[in-house]
Amino acid sequence: MRLSSSERLTDGWLVRAYAWGLIAFLLLPMLVVVGSSFTASEFPAFPPLGWTTRWYEELARREEFIHSFGISVILALGTAVGSLVLGVTAALFLDRTPGGATGVMSALFLSPLMLPRVVIGLALLQFFVRLRVSTGLAAMLIGHLVIATPYVIRLALASLTGRDRDVERAAVNLGASATQVFFRVTLPLAAPGIIAGGVFAMIVSLDDAVVSLFLASPRITTLPVRIFSYVEQGSDALPSAVSAVVIVITAGLIVVLERTVGVLRLFR
C-alpha cells in the first residue's frame, strides 16, 4: 500500500520505527533496574555480574523498607479518598458557577500544579513548625492532599463539562427530582473523570518524594524518601531490589486496573 506524502509523515516506516524505538528506550531503564537487582556484585550492574537473589533476601530483612512501604500505601489510600472528596466538590462548584472554570477559584484550586514541589514542601514545613505542630502522618497526608487534589479537580471537571446535558434534561422531563438527577445521571456521567482522578491522586501520593522529604519524621517516612536517602548514603545494589518490587507492583496494578475498570479507555 503506497502512502501519500502526507500519510508518510504519520505512518511512514521511518516514523514508525523511530516511534517504537523511542518507546523501547523509555521502558529500558525499568528492565535495567530489575536485571541489576540480581547481580552478585556489591554494586548494581547491568548486565548483572553473576546471578543471585541475595538482595531480595536482604530486603526482606530490612524492617524500615517494609515499614515505609506500609506508610506509602496508607497515605495513598488516604490521599485518594480525601482528594476525591475535596476535588469532586470543587469540580461540581466550578461546573455550576458561570465562569467558574476560568475564574479566581479555579486558579487557586489548580495552582499547586504550577508551584514547584520544593516550594510547597518548604511552605508546609515552615507553616507547621510555626504553629508548633509536629510533622507526622496527618501533616504528610495534608501535603499529599494539596498536591493531588488539583489533578482530581481537573479530571472531574473535564468529565463534567463534557457531559451530555440532554440526558439530564430528559430525566427532569420524566419527573426526576434534583437529587435523583444528580446521583443517577450526573455522577455516573462524570464517573470516568472521577475514577481517573482517584487513580491519579493515588499515583501522585505514591510517587512523591519532595513534599514527603520535607515533612518526613523518623517514624513517618514514605518509600520514595527511604530509597532516596539510602541511595544518597550508599552505593550497594539494595535499591535495585526495592525498585524492582515497585516496578513489578506498578505493572501489576496497570494490568488489574485495565481488566476491572478499563483504565485504558480513559486515554482516548
Added chain:
Amino acid sequence: MSVVIDETRGRRRRAGLLAMPALLVFGVFLVAPMANVFVVSLAPAGAPGPATPGLTLANYARFLTDPFYLRILLVTLRISVGVTLACLVLGFPLALYLSGQRGARRRLLMVALISPLLVGVVVRSYAWTVILGPNGLPARVLGSVLGNPPQILHTELAVIIGMTHVFLAYMVMCLDSALQNIDPAVLRAAANLGAGSLQILARIVLPLAVPGVLSGSLLVFTLSASAFVTPAMLGGAWTKVASYLIYQQTLVVMDWPFAGAIAVSLLAMTMLAVAVYLRAMKRGRLAIVVQ
C-alpha cells in the same frame, strides 16, 4: 416569578457550599503557608522558628548577587533549556506518529509512554544512576573504546538525560494535542497538489503545531527548573540546582529566611516563563485553552 428567583438563589448558595471543603483546605494549607514563606523570606537570615522582627531584602540580594548562587541559577537554567530542547527534538517525531494512530494502538502507545511516569521519580532516577554509572553499559563500552571509562554520572549531561527521559511524555502529549487539531483534509490537499513529506512538514505541520510546541516547552521548562530528585541523584556534588539549594538551606543549614528568598525567586522565574508563554500565545492570536 419569585419561585424562580428563590430557586436560583438557593442553587447558588448550594453551589457555594460545594466550594467550602477545598477552599478551607487550600486556604489554610496552601495560601497561608505561601504567605508565610514570603514574610519569612523578608526576615534577617538566621535560625528557623517564628521570624524575628525586622524586614530586609538582604536574603534576596545575597541570592541574586553572590556569584556562587548565580552559578547555581545558571546551571539550573542551562539544564532546563537542554531538557526542553531535547524533549522537543526527540518527541516531535513520536508525536507525529501518535497523532496518526487511533483506537487500541493509540491507547497502547499512551500507556507505554506514561508507564515510566507511574513507577515514581526516585525509582526512575535510580535506574539512570545504574545505567550511567561506572558499571553501566555505556561507561563500560566507551571505556574499552577510549581506554579510560568516561565520567557520565554526576554530570550535567546525566541530569539532562535523566530528565529528558521522564518529561518526554509530557512534551509528546502537548504536541499530540496540537497536531490533532490540524485538519487532515489540509494535509491531503497539499499531498494531492504534489507537496513532498518534508514540504508538508515544514510549511503546514510545523507552523500549525506551534501552540503545542509552546505549551509543551513551557511545561517541560518549568518542570525541569523546579525538579529536585533527578538532579539530586544524577547530578552529584558539583551539579547543584536551585531546588537542591532550597532543600539544603531548609533542612541542613536551617537558614529559613534565605531558603524562602530562593523559593520566591524560583517562583518568580516560573511565573515569568508562564507570562512569556501567554504573551506568545496572544501574539499568534490563537485561542488555545492552556492545558
